[in-house]
Ligand SMILES: Nc1ncnc2c1ncn2[C@@H]1O[C@H](COP(=O)(O)OP(=O)(O)O)[C@@H](O)[C@H]1O
């Protein structure tokens with residue numbers, strides 16, 4: 001569903017992505033681990049098209065998308081759950097979901113209040129709101145909801161575009177332990193055929209949701225395999241030191 005082949009990227013003399021080859025099957029849930037500065041976010045930027053690689057390629061559903069722009073990749077089903085500044089504060093949760101749902105249908109070019117009335121959009125909004133536990137907040141303005149609910153809405157907005165592949169960069173960063181648990185439930189609620197690639201620093205969450213794990217260190221894939229193999233790996237213990245002990 002999503003594949004990279006020998007992806008490389010340097011900033012000046014710093015090799016931030018070193019020949020990264022990954023392959024995600026449809027419905028696979030893969031967690032990317034790695035210390036700060038390992039190149040995880042850069043890899044996401046290369047995947048969605050915000051950065052152009054120096055070498056290598058990105059493939060989505062069997063097609064080489066390396067030369068395609070961010071919106072073109074998004075239209076082909078690659079979606080990223082953004083943090084910050086992607087929500088409309090003055091609109092309600094429902095309206096934000098409706099706008100996102102309208103993008104793939106082409107209705108977004110009309111007045112947003114019209115697009116919310118389209119039956120297919122109403123259906124998508126209801127379905128997504130259920131999936132990410134936003135039903136109690138549908139009519140609240142984004143400016144009124146808590147930080148944790150905002151994070152849920154960011155995932156909802158990404159889902160409302162009906163992606164094949166969803167990328168999430170540290171979805172639980174800044175939320176407390178009880179929200180982390182809620183996020184686990186939220187991920188479990190997502191459609192099983194949706195392919196997920198998640199950068200996550202919370203080890204418990206990572207091991208709970210991952211079908212497969214990739215570990216990046218200095219821009220290089222140093223582990224690619226099953227969570228149970230990752231747990232036993234001394235290489236990972238060396239990279240993570242203390243934090244790995246509690247996992
Ligand atoms: N646009 C950029 N220009 C220069 N250096 C960058 C840029 N983006 C990231 N880097 C550098 O690349 C390295 C990896 O960053 P990043 O991908 O954000 O790591 P991670 O998400 O794993 O913490 C860091 O050393 C960072 O300073």
Ligand SMILES: [Mg+2]
Pocket residue numbers: 040041042
């Ligand atoms: Mg990062």
